Amino acid sequence: MSDEKRLLLIISGGIAAYKSLYLIRRLRERGVRVRCILTKGGAEFVTALSVATLAQEKAYTDLFSLTDESEIGHIRLSREADLVVVAPASADILAKMANGIADDLATTALLATDKPVIIAPAMNTRMWQHPATRRNLARLETDGVLRVGPVAGALAEGEVGEGRMAEPDEILAAIERFFRGAQTLAGLTALVTSGPTHEPIDPVRFIGNRSSGKQGHAIAAACARLGAGVTLVSGPTAEPDPEGIETIHVETAQEMLSACLDALPVDVAVCAAAVSDWRAAEPSPKKLKKARASRGAGNRPLALDLVENPDILATLSARTAQRPRLVIGFAAETENVVEFATEKLAAKGCDWIVANDVSPESGTFGGETNTVHLLIKDGKAGAPLVEDWPPSAKSAVASRLAECIARAVGPASPEPASS
Ligand code: C5P
Numbered sequence: 001m002s003d004e005k006r007l008l009l010i011i012s013g014g015i016a017a018y019k020s021l022y023l024i025r026r027l028r029e030r031g032v033r034v035r036c037i038l039t040k041g042g043a044e045f046v047t048a049l050s051v052a053t054l055a056q057e058k059a060y061t062d063l064f065s066l067t068d069e070s071e072i073g074h075i076r077l078s079r080e081a082d083l084v085v086v087a088p089a090s091a092d093i094l095a096k097m098a099n100g101i102a103d104d105l106a107t108t109a110l111l112a113t114d115k116p117v118i119i120a121p122a123m124n125t126r127m128w129q130h131p132a133t134r135r136n137l138a139r140l141e142t143d144g145v146l147r148v149g150p151v152a153g154a155l156a157e158g159e160v161g162e163g164r165m166a167e168p169d170e171i172l173a174a175i176e177r178f179f180r181g182a183q184t185l186a187g188l189t190a191l192v193t194s195g196p197t198h199e200p201i202d203p204v205r206f207i208g209n210r211s212s213g214k215q216g217h218a219i220a221a222a223c224a225r226l227g228a229g230v231t232l233v234s235g236p237t238a239e240p241d242p243e244g245i246e247t248i249h250v251e252t253a254q255e256m257l258s259a260c261l262d263a264l265p266v267d268v269a270v271c272a273a274a275v276s277d278w279r280a281a282e283p284s285p286k287k288l289k290k291a292r293a294s295r296g297a298g299n300r301p302l303a304l305d306l307v308e309n310p311d312i313l314a315t316l317s318a319r320t321a322q323r324p325r326l327v328i329g330f331a332a333e334t335e336n337v338v339e340f341a342t343e344k345l346a347a348k349g350c351d352w353i354v355a356n357d358v359s360p361e362s363g364t365f366g367g368e369t370n371t372v373h374l375l376i377k378d379g380k381a382g383a384p385l386v387e388d389w390p391p392s393a394k395s396a397v398a399s400r401l402a403e404c405i406a407r408a409v410g411p412a413s414p415e416p417a418s419s
Contacts, residue, residue, distance in 0.1 A: 004396035005179050006033045008081035008113075010106045011051065013041020015156040016088040016122040016165035021046060023087060023168040024054040027175070031218070031395020035077065036060065039106045041090060062104050074105060078113035083178055086110070087148075088122035088165045091133050097145070098136035116178065118146045120171050125161030148174045176225070183227030184406035189266040190228040191324070192220040193273035193312060195235035197253045201304065202284040206251075209274050213237030215330075215370065216272030218398035220245050223268070226402050226410075231263040235273055253279065253309035260312055267409055269324040270401075271313040271350075274332075281305035317349035326409050328352045328401075334359045338386055341375050345384055351377050353384075354401065370397045374404065 007027060011020045027034050034055045038048055040062055051059040060077065078084065086093060086106075093106065097119075102108040110117065119140070127133060128150060141147070149166030166174075194216020198206040213234060220232040221242040232247045233256055241247040248263075250256045253275045260269070282305065313329040327350040331341040334357075341355035357371040369391050376385040389400065 004031065004033055004392055005083075005399070006035070006081045007175070008078060008084045008109065008115075009034055009036045009055075010039070010084065010086045010089075010093070010110065011036060011042035011046065012039045012086060012088060012090040012093040012106065013044060014088040014090050014122045014165070015045060016120075017042050017045035019165060019168050020087050021050055021054055023171055024051065026168060026172050028054065028056065030172075030176075030221075031393045031399065032175075032179075033057070033393075035081065037077065037106045037109060039093065039104060041092070060105060074108045075112050077105075078109040078115065081113075081115055083175065084110065084113050084115050084117045085120070085171070085175065086117065087120035087171055089119040091121075091123045091127045091130075091136075094119065094121060094133065094136045094140065098139040098143075116144070116146065118148060118171075118174060118178065120148045120165050121150045121163075122165030123150070123163050124155060124157060125159060125163040128161075128163040146174070146178070180225055184410040185223055185402065186227030187411060188228050188268065188409060190220075190223045190230045190268040190270065190405070191233065191260060191263045191266040192216055192223065192230060192270045193233050193235075193256060193260065193275075194220065195237035195239070196274050197235045197256055197276045197309075198251045199253065199276045199279035199309070200251075200283040201280045202286065202288045204287055207276055207278065207280065208236075209276065211235070211237070211274035213239045213273075215394045215398065216270075217242055218395045219270050219272055219401055220247075222395070222398035222402035223270075223405065225399075226406050228268070228402075231266070233259045233263065233273075235275075252276075253312070257310045257312050257315060260316065264319075264324075265322040266324050268326045268328070268405055269316050270328045270405075271316070272330050272354075273312070275309060275312060277309055278306040279309050281307045311348070313350055314348045317351075326351050326405065328354060328405075330354050330356060332356045332358045338373055338375070341373065342384055345375050345377055354397075370394050372397050374401070 011017050024034050036051045036055050037060045048059040048061050096107045102111040148171050151164050152162045153164040195213030196209045196211040198208045200206050217239045220230050224230045224245050230245045232245050248259045250259050317327045329348050329350040331344045331353050333340045337355050337357050341353045345353045353375040355373040371391045372389040374387040
């Protein structure tokens with residue numbers, strides 16, 4: 001299955017077009033690449049600029065169609081997507097779709113597509129009930145077009161009735177159901193660590209790192225999307241708790257380890273957290289004062305005694321009882337990425353290493369994308385199998401990793417010989 005999901009969103013004319021802006025945002029948050037076509041009617045309700053800003057991609061409109069044709073073309077626009085969504089779908093565009101009319105960029109792309117299409121109709125209740133619209137819908141249904149809504153409710157014109165576009169979250173759920181496909185991790189459990197740890201020096205200071213938790217949280221969400229029961233053990237991050245996932249918040253490496261051990265048994269463990277290697281040997285119970293800390297020591301710098309933290313990944317990998325069937329670690333390297341990650345695979349005793357290229361050229365630090373190599377331990381203790389993944393959004397890396405996990409331990413996969 002492809003890593004990054006690509007969606008072509010066609011926004012046709014209707015007051016509900018403003019809700020599509022929210023839909024774009026939610027899709028982007030989930031790592032879906034969204035390309036948009038605004039029909040002439042759609043552009044009366046929302047601007048190409050707002051659409052492009054939210055989608056982080058140029059918005060295609062008829063106004064620019066000549067340039068667009070030379071740059072990308074309607075065929076590529078419709079083919080370079082895994083799914084086409086028409087939201088809102090006006091009575092007019094449904095009629096054109098049902099009859100194979102292609103008189104603008106949107107309808108041409110719809111006629112040229114070989115991809116599944118979901119429509120989210122939105123129109124006045126009388127237009128919705130009109131025999132012509134019913135005929136068009138029946139035709140579209142026969143053609144295999146999928147539909148979300150419309151729902152009954154207050155319409156823009158002050159009337160009440162069926163014709164209101166489904167809420168963006170409902171459209172999103174339909175899109176996710178489509179992308180989710182088979183629940184390849186159903187019935188399995190996964191433990192994911194994410195974020196940094198904070199090791200206290202005194203009640204207000206800590207040793208920490210810049211890990212955002214984005215990658216770990218995305219992996220937890222991706223495993224849950226495939227049906228796994230996920231426990232996410234997270235250090236302090238600004239990331240929201242992923243929906244429907246049991247999230248345990250911890251501060252220190254020791255707390256993270258104990259939360260992980262409490263979560264056992266699990267089928268899979270993914271250690272994506274950037275755990276602090278060290279902690280203060282004796283954190284001060286009171287805030288250290290500058291004067292007191294240096295008193296008697298002249299101008300000498302304050303010395304901090306550090307002790308090593310437990311290695312969670314190595315601990316989980318080394319368990320004899322309740323060892324997860326698959327233990328996955330991360331390795332961030334700036335050079336000789338695969339070579340160093342191979343050493344880490346052996347040193348930690350895990351099964352796979354997701355090696356991150358964090359060299360300045362890779363743009364990983366602080367960015368949304370990751371360049372990854374997946375190292376898979378060879379059962380016969382030879383060199384690991386290495387998959388080089390192209391630079392992708394962290395969410396796309398997460399989806400691809402979840403799919404690899406499903407292939408390795410999912411219900412349809414063979415039991416590993418070593419467990
Ligand atoms: O040794 P290093 O920190 O580079 O190893 C990275 C991998 O080990 C990551 O998967 C990280 O989550 C895990 N790790 C851990 N506990 C530690 C240190 C690292 O689980 N104390």
